[in-house]
Amino acid sequence: MDTLSVELGERGYPIHIGRGLLRQPELLGERATGRRVVVVSNETVAPLYLQTLQDTLSAAGAGSVDALVLPDGERYKTLETLERIYTGLLQRRLDRGDLLVALGGGVIGDLTGFAAATYQRGIDFIQVPTTLLAQVDSSVGGKTGVNHPLGKNMIGAFHQPRMVLVDTDTLNTLPDRELSAGLAEVIKYGLIDDAEFFAWLEAHLPALRAREPEALAHAIRRSCADKAHVVAQDERESGRRALLNLGHTFGHAIETGMGYGQWLHGEAVAAGTVMAADLSLRLGWLEAGEQERIVRLLQAAGLPVEPPPGLGPERFREIMAVDKKVQRGRLRLVLLQGIGRAVVTAEFDPKALDETLDALTRP
Amino acid sequence: MDTLSVELGERGYPIHIGRGLLRQPELLGERATGRRVVVVSNETVAPLYLQTLQDTLSAAGAGSVDALVLPDGERYKTLETLERIYTGLLQRRLDRGDLLVALGGGVIGDLTGFAAATYQRGIDFIQVPTTLLAQVDSSVGGKTGVNHPLGKNMIGAFHQPRMVLVDTDTLNTLPDRELSAGLAEVIKYGLIDDAEFFAWLEAHLPALRAREPEALAHAIRRSCADKAHVVAQDERESGRRALLNLGHTFGHAIETGMGYGQWLHGEAVAAGTVMAADLSLRLGWLEAGEQERIVRLLQAAGLPVEPPPGLGPERFREIMAVDKKVQRGRLRLVLLQGIGRAVVTAEFDPKALDETLDALTRP
Structure with missing residues (x-):
């Protein structure tokens, strides 16, 4: 133990x-x-x-x-x-x-x-x-x-x-689908500020999906340690804790827009993470090779890497307008400046967000 | 101001x-x-x-x-x-x-x-x-x-x-009935630990019911000061703040038992305060003369001094069993050891509580 x-x-x-x-x-x-x-x-x-x-x-x-x-x-x-x-x-x-x-x-x-x-x-x-x-x-x-x-x-x-x-x-x-959904949050910790863990996950995803106890125990320990550290620094999310919402603003919009329970939370977070990565790429903050590694790892985990059909750009914007990270009417997002380097920011070109929504969503 | x-x-x-x-x-x-x-x-x-x-x-x-x-x-x-x-x-x-x-x-x-x-x-x-x-x-x-x-x-x-x-x-x-209901909580502060304020209220109740601004302002200031002091000492009611519930365990039972909104909260607290005083008297903690002063002051404020008919002892016990002051299955009450001397305690003879319920409630 x-x-x-x-x-x-x-x-x-x-x-x-x-x-x-x-x-x-x-x-x-x-x-x-x-x-x-x-x-x-x-x-x-x-x-x-x-x-x-x-x-x-x-x-x-x-x-x-x-x-x-x-x-x-x-x-x-x-x-x-x-x-x-x-x-x-x-x-x-x-x-x-x-x-x-x-x-x-x-x-x-x-x-x-x-x-x-x-x-x-x-x-x-x-x-x-x-x-x-x-x-x-x-x-x-x-x-x-x-x-x-x-x-x-x-x-x-x-x-x-x-x-x-x-x-x-x-x-x-646990059903396979639920295991995959959990892996979306595990991958999240690697992306936020633990590039070494991200690389470990790239190497050990087959072992995790095969439920090898040692691999699972390592992934759980590392994820919990990362989370406990962030929570101790910022219990009520006045700052750094918001990083843990990587992929979640887009993901919550998917869950709210489709009706709760259609996709698992982790599945929505996976597609949301791809959207955040796409936007980061368009802003020039993330390299194409990094974006590809992210998509590949999520796919290897058995997760969706694009939002479901039926939710167009307008519906996304409408739902995201009531996200808890909106401050004084302004949307903040968790974006990537590299694998292992996430930031919370409202300082991005809204046109790039429009492009991401136009490119990845389907009405 | x-x-x-x-x-x-x-x-x-x-x-x-x-x-x-x-x-x-x-x-x-x-x-x-x-x-x-x-x-x-x-x-x-x-x-x-x-x-x-x-x-x-x-x-x-x-x-x-x-x-x-x-x-x-x-x-x-x-x-x-x-x-x-x-x-x-x-x-x-x-x-x-x-x-x-x-x-x-x-x-x-x-x-x-x-x-x-x-x-x-x-x-x-x-x-x-x-x-x-x-x-x-x-x-x-x-x-x-x-x-x-x-x-x-x-x-x-x-x-x-x-x-x-x-x-x-x-x-x-404010309707007269609501003004009286508020006075129940004002009187409560005098009873808990402010005997001087209780005496002032005995002298100034006619002025308060006539809504003389000076008298009302004094009563509000003193009540708020008493409350602010207690809250600062014990924000989450782990101790002393529970004193502010004088009359409230009986009072909440009246409100829950009658259906919310039949009596105003302050009216239920007034009858509950009389019940707490009666129990304190039976325990030998309060003198008969003090009990009478309490009843007289509440009556002068236009408040009920006994619970409504239709709620018998059994119903009271049943409702009070889920009071928030129950700890590990044991009922604690706010009782009086004098005017201006309230205590929170589970250390009372349950037979005296039965006597109070039998004497004051009507099925």
């Missing part, structure tokens, strides 16, 4: 990464002993891991262990589902001293985290991510929330978990 | 109290200049003050000024109304650098504050309270949220406003 830590003073917490951690009561015991615990999961993950986790929590000395099982999918990351969670917690009379545990992918983590942020104005929660995407990205850093029909992740809060428990064995049951 | 301040470091803010402040662009200008502003109000308050406030914000140099007008009443303090606010903000493409202003009573302040806490994970907001209750209590301290059918204020967040602007002229249009 490896343990990383997110250094945020009294809000800091450990990220435990290893095989079989779901069965180790001593890790969860630190937070669960003597408290009532409600595990929030979904209909896909619950049949696989819920009983194991509940047994471990009981063995860890939890006062009681209960579960809420939600439908699976991004389309359920809504205020309506959130209300269902609140009702379940109130019916079980959960109080401020109790604990929530999110068992599932990014949707379950975001929903559970936001419920924890706002139930009785805030209670503790633990992330137990079971998808690669959640393990390398969404479970770390305290971003929680739900979607609105007019924009993805538009409603939410910063609320840090008390622990992240990554049991890499859970990846054994 | 008086200016108090809530000392919370970078989250600190001023409370401006005085006549005609709604018409003074220099106060709002500090936060509104150059930003898009959305004022959230209700159908009762908007016809009276919205145009004035919008003109002042424009004169203060706001980039744009827009308004969302909601239905009036506690029954609308829900997730559904919140969703309506989010939709309005997204349609207007408000971004993280923009500003919300709450113009109204406690319901509008709580709703707007929670929308500000969670829209794009948090934007700035200003409180412009127009009821006595909101001016002396709910607009200060950053508690925001909505009700759930199973419990009052069960969903929410701590999110401090950037400014509280109390224009005491707005009390001229």
Whole structure:
């Protein structure tokens, strides 16, 4: 087992990464002993891991262990589902001293985290991510929330978990498509400021897609370490943390425009990353050879490298106008000045953005 | 004009109290200049003050000024109304650098504050309270949220406003019943730790109910100063701040049990305060003469001093079991060891609570 830590003073917490951690009561015991615990999961993950986790929590000395099982999918990351969670917690009379545990992918983590942020104005929660995407990205850093029909992740809060428990064995049951989606976020860390990791990924993508445990463990550790470092520097995204949104402004527009759940988040981020790279190339910030390496690596990961048909330039502009990185009406984007050199900037020629949208999108 | 301040470091803010402040662009200008502003109000308050406030914000140099007008009443303090606010903000493409202003009573302040806490994970907001209750209590301290059918204020967040602007002229249009409801919270401050203020209130209640400006201004200043002091010591209610919930556990049970909006919040708090005093008397912590002074003062303020019929002891116990002050399954209450000496404690004889419920409630 490896343990990383997110250094945020009294809000800091450990990220435990290893095989079989779901069965180790001593890790969860630190937070669960003597408290009532409600595990929030979904209909896909619950049949696989819920009983194991509940047994471990009981063995860890939890006062009681209960579960809420939600439908699976991004389309359920809504205020309506959130209300269902609140009702379940109130019916079980959960109080401020109790604990929530999110068992599932990014949707379950975001929903559970936001419920924890706002139930009785805030209670503790633990992330137990079971998808690669959640393990390398969404479970770390305290971003929680739900979607609105007019924009993805538009409603939410910063609320840090008390622990992240990554049991890499859970990846054994992950569908290939979800594994690929997670790789989009892994590749992102390489692009932002870790060119060495990007090169490692170019060499090890076949091993990752073949789920070789050593390769996966390395990719997860490195991604979590990169993320923990950025979050510690800039918890509430007033600066550097915005870099982690590489590919996400375009990607969110794809998810919002197509209707949540048509593409996986990681798939939309992959196409969005290609769009950001294309724009960077047009601005003369990125070399053609670098742009090609990016497209090649995403393709090798089994990811889409262009946006879906049906979303034209106008629709993209309309949706991106309500992105959270818009400041005082001005769109900021994460762009690339090279592999491993991302920047957040509003200082780009809007004509180049128009060209990217005209070239890559299809109405 | 008086200016108090809530000392919370970078989250600190001023409370401006005085006549005609709604018409003074220099106060709002500090936060509104150059930003898009959305004022959230209700159908009762908007016809009276919205145009004035919008003109002042424009004169203060706001980039744009827009308004969302909601239905009036506690029954609308829900997730559904919140969703309506989010939709309005997204349609207007408000971004993280923009500003919300709450113009109204406690319901509008709580709703707007929670929308500000969670829209794009948090934007700035200003409180412009127009009821006595909101001016002396709910607009200060950053508690925001909505009700759930199973419990009052069960969903929410701590999110401090950037400014509280109390224009005491707005009390001229306040119905008598609402003025009385506000006095319940004013009296609360005297009971908690300000026996001198309690005695002043006994002498000046007729002046307050006659809306003499000097008396009202003094009561508002003293209440805000008491509250600002407690909030600065304990922003997130890990200790002393819980004292401010005197009368509220019983009061919330009345509001939840009757259905939100039957009684005003201040009315429920008044009856709840009598219940807390009765229990304190039964425990031998309060003298009979003090209990009588409390009942007399609340009656003089035009407030109910017993809970409504239709809510028996069993229903009270059931609702109070999900109170936010329950810790690890144990109910804590704010009780009195004298006028001006409140304590938060779970250390009381539960039989005395049963006696209070049996004696004062009616199924």
